[in-house]
Amino acid sequence: MNDLWPALWLSLRIATTATAVTMLLGVPLAYFTARRQFPGKSVVEALILTPLVLPPTVVGYLIITTLGARGWAGSWLNDLVGYSVMFRFEGAVLAAATVALPMQYMPARAAFASVDRELEDMARTLGAGRLQSFWHVSLPLARRGVLGGAILAFARALGEFGATIMVLGDIEGRRTLPIEIYSDYVSGKLSNAAPAVIVLIAISLGIIALYNRASHQD
Numbered sequence: 001m002n003d004l005w006p007a008l009w010l011s012l013r014i015a016t017t018a019t020a021v022t023m024l025l026g027v028p029l030a031y032f033t034a035r036r037q038f039p040g041k042s043v044v045e046a047l048i049l050t051p052l053v054l055p056p057t058v059v060g061y062l063i064i065t066t067l068g069a070r071g072w073a074g075s076w077l078n079d080l081v082g083y084s085v086m087f088r089f090e091g092a093v094l095a096a097a098t099v100a101l102p103m104q105y106m107p108a109r110a111a112f113a114s115v116d117r118e119l120e121d122m123a124r125t126l127g128a129g130r131l132q133s134f135w136h137v138s139l140p141l142a143r144r145g146v147l148g149g150a151i152l153a154f155a156r157a158l159g160e161f162g163a164t165i166m167v168l169g170d171i172e173g174r175r176t177l178p179i180e181i182y183s184d185y186v187s188g189k190l191s192n193a194a195p196a197v198i199v200l201i202a203i204s205l206g207i208i209a210l211y212n213r214a215s216h217q218d
Contacts, residue, residue: 003173003180004195011176014089015158018096022104022153025097027146030108031134035117052102056162059098063091063167087169092176095163096156103152111145112138144214151211155204 026048033045051059067074069084078084085091115138123133139146161178168174170183177196184193 003175004177004199006173007175007177007180007196008199010089010174011158011178014092014096014164014176015154017093018100018157019104019150019154021093021097022101022157023146023150026101026104026149026153027108027139030105030146030149031112031138031142034109034112048105049102051099056095056099056160056164057166060095060163060166063095063098063163067091067094086167087171087174091167092164095167096160099160099163100153100156103156104146104149107145107149107152108142109145111142114145115141147214148211151207151214155207155211158203158207159200 029044029048033041064086065071067077067085069075069078069086074084074086085094119141120133120137123137124130128136159178160176161182164176165179165182168176168179170179175183177200181193181196181200184190184196
């Protein structure tokens with residue numbers, strides 16, 4: 001496979017950026033829902049977790065109909081500045097981050113829920129604000145769940161195919177590893193996909209080992 005390294009590099013860039021996005025969104029959401037009761041909380045959590053059970057092609061469809069050049073929001077953006085997420089790196093990141101968000105959210109929420117609230121109350125009693133209490137007390141104590149979620153989110157984003165191919169397309173020179181494997185299959189050159197398969201398996205095994213280590217560290 002001549003395009004192995006470009007596809008690997010693109011996959012790693014997308015997965016890394018998507019993981020950063022899921023952490024920026026998922027960690028605060030996990031902390032907030034673990035610590036607060038509010039009307040519609042179950043609906044919010046359902047929306048966060050829905051990509052976990054939806055077929056990725058449905059996620060891709062929703063992105064296209066929302067942010068595509070003819071989507072209800074994307075058409076406005078396209079008319080205003082001539083921009084669309086379709087067939088772009090940002091669109092692939094959006095697709096990967098959407099399906100990876102639940103993987104970050106669930107372990108992080110469980111970790112924040114297990115943090116003793118009395119420790120946070122003590123920090124506030126000593127003069128810490130909410131942000132300081134979160135940064136210096138809650139987050140360090142929940143770090144194992146947050147880190148585990150980030151590892152799972154990266155793995156999910158790296159292996160994402162259905163939503164990504166709908167948003168990014170199957171274009172030579174801009175294929176991720178999963179799309180490259182699919183392209184070889186469609187072209188009848190399945191044996192050419194072996195290097196990409198081996199690389200993905202090796203990375204997956206490494207991610208599992210890293211996750212197990214992060215989950216059991218003191």
